Amino acid sequence: DVKVTQSSRYLVKRTGEKVFLECVQDMDHENMFWYRQDPGLGLRLIYFSYDVKMKEKGDIPEGYSVSREKKERFSLILESASTNQTSMYLCASMQGILSPLHFGNGTRLTVT
Amino acid sequence: DAKTTQPPSMDCAEGRAANLPCNHSTISGNEYVYWYRQIHSQGPQYIIHGLKNNETNEMASLIITEDRKSSTLILPHATLRDTAVYYCIVFNGGSQGNLIFGKGTKLSVKP
Numbered sequence A: 001d002v003k004v005t006q007s008s009r010y011l012v013k014r015t016g017e018k019v020f021l022e023c024v025q026d027m028d029h030e031n032m033f034w035y036r037q038d039p040g041l042g043l044r045l046i047y048f049s050y051d052v053k054m055k056e057k058g059d060i061p062e063g064y065s066v067s068r069e070k071k072e073r074f075s076l077i078l079e080s081a082s083t084n085q086t087s088m089y090l091c092a093s094m095q096g097i098l099s100p101l102h103f104g105n106g107t108r109l110t111v112t
Numbered sequence B: 001d002a003k004t005t006q007p008p009s010m011d012c013a014e015g016r017a018a019n020l021p022c023n024h025s026t027i028s029g030n031e032y033v034y035w036y037r038q039i040h041s042q043g044p045q046y047i048i049h050g051l052k053n054n055e056t057n058e059m060a061s062l063i064i065t066e067d068r069k070s071s072t073l074i075l076p077h078a079t080l081r082d083t084a085v086y087y088c089i090v091f092n093g094g095s096q097g098n099l100i101f102g103k104g105t106k107l108s109v110k111p
Helices: none
Strands: A004-006 A010-013 A019-025 A031-038 A042-049 A064-070 A073-078 A087-094 A107-111 B009-013 B018-023 B032-038 B045-050 B061-064 B070-075 B084-091 B105-110
Touching: A004 A087, A010 A019, A019 A031, A019 A087, A019 A107, A031 A064, A031 A073, A042 A064, A042 A073, A073 A087, B009 B018, B018 B032, B018 B084, B018 B105, B032 B061, B045 B061, B045 B070, B070 B084
Parallel strands: A010 A107, B009 B105
Antiparallel strands: A004 A019, A019 A073, A031 A042, A031 A087, A064 A073, A087 A107, B018 B070, B032 B045, B032 B084, B061 B070, B084 B105
């Protein structure tokens, strides 16, 4: 089975801090994604990557950046955390374009 | 915006079949129907997908109408562990995998 591991389940940070969320997948998948999930808004795509060192903006990239230095690892960076970035963050990977997405269990980030 | 319409909630008795409907009346010819579910405090889990033929796997069956404007996900013998939010998504592989998750159906399986 594909395993997508997010480094933290819960994280509490202060406004203005730089925050790193890490995601690792073990199936050599080409494509990796970062979503955030908020009540009433569903899942929204922040960034995705279809290859090492490649990245594409999703629907809500403002305030975020990403890094993909190795195929198995995709990091989400909050350059200066703000309270409106309090959310559940979900990482996902998939092999081909029509292949299923495999999600991690999420990181619940609280910014105070 | 999501291109699917699902009822916001449904109940099902444990051991009975759960039939979750999805309307996708504007689906294009090259779009697949995907189903995911999300159990509380976990990431979404892939269930099944199909183009126009009915599909079955160890988790569920997917019935797609002949005109492809709607589909039904069937959990043949629902258990309490199937309580989750179920998402129906249409997708053609474009936009580099940006699946649009709507609000889904909250399925409650009751003893």
